Amino acid sequence: MPKQKTHKGTKKRFRLSAKGKAKHRQSGTSHLAARMSQKRKRNLRGTTTIAECMEKSIQIALNGYSN
Numbered sequence: 001m002p003k004q005k006t007h008k009g010t011k012k013r014f015r016l017s018a019k020g021k022a023k024h025r026q027s028g029t030s031h032l033a034a035r036m037s038q039k040r041k042r043n044l045r046g047t048t049t050i051a052e053c054m055e056k057s058i059q060i061a062l063n064g065y066s067n
Contacts (some may be wrong), residue, residue: 007061014050014058016066022050022058 014022026044033041050058 004060004063006063006065010061011065014066016048016059016062016063020059022055023047024050040059041061 014024017023025047029041029044
């Protein structure tokens with residue numbers, strides 16, 4: 001049986017927490033922020049967890065490697 005390879009695009013965008021939840025950076029933060037309200041920019045800071053329905057597919061794509 002061949003090994004399951006890590007999906008590199010997923011590895012760049014997600015990290016798994018200790019309990020297996022997928023953390024990611026929120027979209028819309030890289031540029032064009034001048035037109036956003038301060039409240040919107042403030043709420044986009046930091047990382048969030050992905051929806052539960054997508055967690056399994058992210059874990060399979062990462063194949064255990066998330067750093």
